[in-house]
Amino acid sequence: MPSLPLPQPDPRLCAALAEDLRAARFHGEDVRAAWGEIADDAIARGLRRPAERALAGRTDPLAVLARLLMLGMPQPAALVDEALPRTTGAGLVALNLAAAVEEGIRPLAVVRPQPFADESGDGGWWVASDLDEAVLGGPLPEDHVLGVGGASMTLAGLQLPTPARRGLDIGTGCGIQALRARRNVGEVVATDTSERALAFTRLNAMLNVVDGIEPRSGSLFEPVRGERFDRIASNPPFVITPRAAGVPAYEYRDGGMAGDDLVAHFVRTVGEHLLPGGVAQLLGNWETRDGAAGLDRVRDWVDASPVPLDAWVVEREVLDPLSYAELWIRDGGTVPGRPEFAGLIDAWLEDFAERGVEHVGFGYILLRRPEAGSPTLARYERIGQSLGGAPLGPHLAAALAAHDRLAGLDDAELEASVLLVAPDVSEARHHLPGAEAPSVIELRQGGGFGRTIEVDPALAALVGACDGDLAVGPLVGAIAELLEVDATALREDLLPRIRELVFTGFLTFA
Template sequence: MTLPAPSGDVTALRSALAAAEYTVDGVEDLLGPLASAALHREQTVPAERVLARRADDPRATLARLFLLGQETTRGALDAALPDVGAAGAQRLGLVQTAGAGSADAVRATCDLRPYAATDAGGPVQWWLASDLGELATGRRLAADHVLGAGGASTTLAQVTVRTPVSRVLDLGTGCGIQALHAARHAETVVATDVSTRALDYARFNAALNAADAALDLRAGSMLDPVRDDRFDLVVSNPPFVITPRSGAAGAAVDAAIGAFEYRDGGRSADDLVRDLVTGVGAVLAPGGVAQMLVNWEHRRGEPWTERVGAWLDASGLDGWVIERELLDPAEYAETWIRDGGTTPDREPEAWAAAYGAWLDDFAARDVEAVGFGLVTLRRPVAGEPTLRRLEEHHGTLRQPLGGHVAASLAAHDWLEQRTDAELAAERLVVAGDVTEERYLTPGASDPNVVVVRQGDGLGRGIQASTGLAAFVGVCDGELTVGQIVGALGALLEVSADDLAAELLPAVRGLVRDGFLAPADAS
């Protein structure tokens, strides 16, 4: 199948899509909340009914063609995309036409949809081309399918640090979405993928949305194309899915549903993720950060924090791992078998064979669950790593999180440079998003529980002692940490040294997590 290719028509296409209001907001406004919500669940009937009533709207023509995979006419596409038309869209590789007449049929050869997101650098609004999905084709995905911007892609874009840098690596670029985000704050972006088909889509999407970006596309597996390079930031949504790849289980999955380049890295268990975590430091410049969304196994008798923590230790890097989601083996198998387009009602034998193979593969390694989350790594500018943090946060996030991640890394460095005595000489202020919750037994005058809660970032809630709650309440930048501890000691009738021993570790945690900040940084 012809792949989209940038040409002289791409600038006109960008203008025409914008003029047609073929944007996320524009399509949702056209469809209305009911049909939009159904389409997000991959149910097309409500959308089809709306689009049939609004057939003269350019957005309806484009949505039918590129989102639903339905035919339109050459005349309708000419009207929807003036100065491009069906002829220009065909030159770009977006459609195939049955003839030159206005009533002749036109069919999309790819998915072209609006994309909107807000990362740590602000909002973006683009259009992304990728392969047509199961919803449009009614078939299982092909092995070389190039995925558009899914939930993981958007999440990674939102959690990525967006400090202006010189060089960024987008490892496993797919359709190029992370490279587009990175191009807004980097001088040069290198994007790699094992799939040359994916690189073609990334090239087209860059031409459509960021024509001036310095984008270097390279074919190859994992870090192979960049072994001699160094980067200030590495972002990766790698093929992290844990798929049976060896023995009878691997053979059964291959026979039942095959493999998919965008998600299956060809390695057993979570070995690909382990090797990426332990190896990515080789291409990081001093102070460089790597961020990736990955899976890891929870094995019986071995806490995941020890297992993944060993990867951090082997990396030689600062490491921060946040587990966002946890699935049992059955849930995990169902998710990824269905992801490729195989369903129990349409292909019951393939479904059952793949399902059983996944369960056998996990059982062979005593896997009890699979974690999904964010790994942030950083090469120290000098000396040994000082950050090793592994935590679970299965609640909602306050996106975009990239600014919070950057601030937390900076706060860690600030704390590492200060002894407790030096911290005691600092002045702190409470962040503007912090609130306090008090829980009292009916009739009581004093609270049983005080929770200091963060409104931004990870939305953490910290149960605070009487002394810590009082400390936070006094942090307005006027008094030093030591002065506040001394005053609270006198008020609570406890030794200031004892109170400092209790409070300073907690204060360090609150600074690290963004509840408190140095007064001179506010």
């Protein structure tokens, strides 16, 4: 499928478009209310007809803009001019977001309202990107610029909410990570190999009146050679794609390397671009090959960095090769029943077989260059349970702060500390029928990663007593006396587990 013209960002027209969208109440909640919950769910699954039916016959600005800019439906020029009185259809054409055709104004891109929430409050952006497969009716062009999807919002929610001076967004795409970073970071360099993506990034920064974003062209760290940053965020083109004839190489997801080499390269080299105390966060895939677990391979990548790094890696999902292949073939707009589908499946499976790939993991990588000294954090874990909708960034920031404080405390100082149970923690006790004592005691976390951990009566008693009154040491002594166990042995058993509960957010320092 041929590529569409590049967007032509223009500050005056972008400002006019933003005013028109605001006046039309072109916001996520208003659009959802216009076409209803069922249609909204259908849109998320690539189905437009329920929304088309819900808006049928309506000529108000919100309905016209929803059809034009979200559903990709041509609209009469007169209705577009009424809906966008400052921009007009001619302005959309000048931005290369639409084309003038016989039936009126035909969209060349989508512009979607994107709500967000962070510690500074609720807000929203308008994000322009390329037409998706539901509009195109077939496979995507290889230079397709993806809009805001689940992975984009995941990484945006992972970004630390603490202030920083200078940031870097690698593989910026439509610019969503750069927009998110600017909420807390003074200036952001946004890089991509795709000139099309950089054009959308410029346009979206103008449309949302966000300054301090500098787009640069190039691969990975090439555009910032010799520079260092406080924050680096990347939703890189990590999708494992066969290097075979006939397999589309989509710029937004394929970095041109074999297997998981791109993520490995990123992890090994990012430390050189971090200032002391700087943090890099990215999403990635990693392969389990010939019995070598994916998380262990990520650990090897971190260890291979010439700059020693703290690391916290979370594996959220694991797929077998067939499921992985089908997921990304469908993502490109090729579905079962199309002649090329089976051939693409074969190409993926052959590629995996050549490297002995058994599974592919997906997750989050957080790397930090220590302020001074050696790394103190090396955490590689699997967290498979579903998470709530709240951003994880505040939880990650709190965990890093807790880790740093704990690293400076010896056991005696920890015993002298006063702790509190986090407000989102609850306890569940499970009894066998007729039994007085519980057979299982669980602590459950409502926020963060939503962890559930099994504890014994001693640790449960300590957590229950952490009300900001007594320090850890006296509490352990009292529990040892209550349970009639040796106090020294109980301290040795509980203190490492208390450290874990503080890091994971079950307990906090008073």
